[in-house]
Amino acid sequence: MLLRFRMDQGEHSRTGLCSCLESADLLPFRPEGYGEFESGPLYFTERRGLANWLLLATISGCGMLRYGGCEAALAAGRVAVIDCAQYQYYATSGTEPWRFFWMHFTGTAAESFVRMINGDTLRVADWEPSRTAELFDQLDDMARTPGRQTDLLLSLWIHQLLCELVQSVACGTVQQHQEAMKEAAAFLREHLGEPVHIAELARRAGMSEFHFQRVFRHILGQSPYEYLTRLRVDRARLLLLTSEKSVAEIASLVGYADVRSLIRHFKSREGCTPSALRKKKRRGSGTPVTKRGLLQNENAKAICTTNSKQAMKIGPREKRFCFSRGPILCILFCKAILKQPLFPVPYSALKVLNASIALCVFARLSSSVAALL
Secondary structure (H helix, E strand, C coil), rough: CEEEECCEECCCEEEEEECCCCHHHHHHCCEEEEEEEEECCCCCCEEECCCCCEEEEEECCCCCEEHHHHHHHCCCHHHEEECCCEEEEEEECCCCCCCCCCEEEEECCCCHHHHHCCCCCCCCCCCCCHHCCCCHHHHHHCCCCHHHHHHHHHHHHHHHHHHHHHHHHHHHHHHHHHHHHHHHHHHHHHCCCCCHHHHHHHHHCCCHHHHHHHHHHHHHHHCCHHHHHHHHHHHHHHHHHCCCCCCCHHHHHCCCHHHHHHHHHHHHHCCCCCHHHHHHHHHCEEECCCCCCCEEEECCCCCCCCCCCCCCCCCCCCCCCCCHHHHHHHHHHHHHHHHCCCCCCCCHHHHHHHHHHHHHHHHHHHHHHHHHH
16 A cells, blocks of 8 residues: 655645445445545645545646546546545645545445546546535535435435536547547647657546557547658658658658668558659659550640650640551551552442541541540
């Protein structure tokens, strides 16, 4: 068991002690002690190994709570419930007095309700400060008269209190998670070139590492590591296209310890290495002709059915056509045959055949030209 504290008590502190009957051990909830405490700026409590649960509700001022690997600010109206068997540290935050209601409780249903409130991390509910200011008087009025009926009333009162906390946490969880993940994403963008640890992001969000990664993936659709990798590759791509820095310099600027890590992630996302992307950029705005003759340009796109090594360039005001030797040789060959046939052909048939060949060649060429216009 661990217990360290420094009492810096203010004027408005008061405590109460519940003397429940032995039969109260079978009830869902049983208060063991409660109070309203006003702490000075030097107050803190550090504890572990106590066999009960603790409710903290801030009335005024602000406190700080560390529990379950998380850290949360307890401003006015904020309520937290923790398991005292685990490590906890809470203290005054700032120079103003921290005034809060506290209650230690046990019961057969205490553990399950605290798990519903916190999940696998620490969750803090937001109430009106006037609501937290009423808690001590309500509990103190019921606890003054010991008896079986009083034990039942106290159990019901704690049950109602915890049900309100469950509802409050459930309503505020989605919005809180969205804000927390928005801040985490902004932090990653601002510290892209620095080493980033999931534990630090989870601590800033007030969550455990496991819960933080699960919420991050649920809201942003990818893990923190995948999101960070995408940011780094996008930044590296921008630097490759807009600067003359070396690949090694860019790798260092975007947060990679070595060039190989950048090349591996860059190729996985972009389909090419950083050097290959920069070479494409230096060739100019045009894209090289592929094996099938596909040309791409900002002003036009055309398909050239040719095997010629000459590229077809299409600009906004000019069109140049280059044809392969195949169609031209075909025309010359047919022309030679028709002028000097090997067998007698009537003039009328020769005329029709000559026109048919011309139409076929024109149709073939016109389809290519139409695709270019």
